[in-house]
Amino acid sequence: MSTVNSLTAEDLGSAAQRERRKRILDATISLATQGGFDAVQMRAVAEQADVALGTLYRYFPSKIHLLVSALGREFERVEAALRDKPLPGDDPADRVIYVLKKTTRGMQGDPHLTEALTRAFMFADASVQNEIHTVGMLLTSMLTRAMHPGRTDLTSDDVAIARVLGDVWLSALVGWVTGRSSAEEVSEQIEVAVRLLLR
Known part of the structure; x- marks a missing residue:
């Protein structure tokens, strides 16, 4: 089992390296949007991102590392879009439901990409634990912010509830991707x- 991790934006010292990582993730998302999990081949990603195949493997040791990192970037995008606007809802439950349903609708609107990112998340093993942790932290942050906007004194219960809700949501998304649940059932x-x- 590999213990090599993907290089995060924080790991990269130069603007050129961060730009290269961005191009790689852009190419990954583009290929996944076009053809799902199977369309994301390392050689195709390297070509579309205009990087050498060896460089791609230095940044992302496997296709699963690559796709889980892309999922993290999608969550970053959603979190940024939600961060600076007041969320509708009179209580924590209403606001969390709004965030999860909005995120779900966005993902269901791009089924090939969602299938690719979700399958990678399901297939990830311990070698991808850092990338999985990043995804989990982003989701937890989105949900705790929805539960208690503007609060920084979150309790361990707040974080635990957000983690459980994130797990339920990811499980529901897996059900939709695999055809076991309809969009309406996921929402319910x-x-x-x-x-x-x-x-």
């Missing part, structure tokens, strides 16, 4: 879980 599962945990 999310709402039930949130209402139970945040009542």
